[in-house]
Amino acid sequence: MKLYNKFLIISLIGIFIRSVINPYDYFTRVLEIFPVVLWSIALFVIYKKWFTFSKTVRLFLWLRAIILLVWWHYTYALNPLFAWIQDYFHLLRNHYDRLWHLFQWLVPAMIFREILIKKQIIKNNSRLNFFVVCICLSISVFYEFIERRVAMGTWTKADSFLGTQWDVWDTQRDMFMALIGALITITFLKLKKEWTNKPTLD
Numbered sequence: 001m002k003l004y005n006k007f008l009i010i011s012l013i014g015i016f017i018r019s020v021i022n023p024y025d026y027f028t029r030v031l032e033i034f035p036v037v038l039w040s041i042a043l044f045v046i047y048k049k050w051f052t053f054s055k056t057v058r059l060f061l062w063l064r065a066i067i068l069l070v071w072w073h074y075t076y077a078l079n080p081l082f083a084w085i086q087d088y089f090h091l092l093r094n095h096y097d098r099l100w101h102l103f104q105w106l107v108p109a110m111i112f113r114e115i116l117i118k119k120q121i122i123k124n125n126s127r128l129n130f131f132v133v134c135i136c137l138s139i140s141v142f143y144e145f146i147e148r149r150v151a152m153g154t155w156t157k158a159d160s161f162l163g164t165q166w167d168v169w170d171t172q173r174d175m176f177m178a179l180i181g182a183l184i185t186i187t188f189l190k191l192k193k194e195w196t197n198k199p200t201l202d
Contacts, residue, residue, distance in 0.1 A: 005058070064103045082095055082099075105177070105179075132182060141175060
């Protein structure tokens with residue numbers, strides 16, 4: 001295993017160990033982390049058996065995992081840094097979940113786009129970008145459906161699980177952040193291609 005991969009994995013293990021020490025509400029955190037664990041297993045299998053992701057994608061996956069583990073420990077509403085921002089700017093809620101939902105689909109957009117390019121599934125750039133956005137949005141919407149179903153089954157834990165913080169438009173804003181994340185990825189990779197004259201992020 002290359003030194004780059006070793007650093008990413010070892011650092012994440014350390015952060016993970018810290019995140020599981022006295023987190024807020026173990027039950028809700030397990031509900032939240034379960035789909036991410038499945039997603040991580042799927043990515044590992046893909047990486048080992050079928051497809052090697054670029055170093056940049058691996059870096060952004062690492063950043064996404066750190067954001068997730070920090071959220072896993074504190075919850076959306078109690079993140080201390082964003083609580084300070086909330087107090088300083090007199091905001092109505094803690095906006096850490098907006099950062100998470102941005103990275104939640106910014107990074108998968110990179111993954112989907114890289115797979116589609118390297119496997120030559122879609123060669124037209126306009127169609128490629130359109131399908132990447134559609135994939136991210138459709139999965140985001142489907143995940144919100146799952147969240148609603150799980151929340152209905154947990155009742156007393158529903159508000160902590162959903163992290164709406166009494167925002168009636170939280171679901172719509174989460175899906176909007178998925179759109180923004182996918183569009184940021186497309187813009188970033190387009191600029192990267194222009195700067196390096198390469199179709200991928202290697």
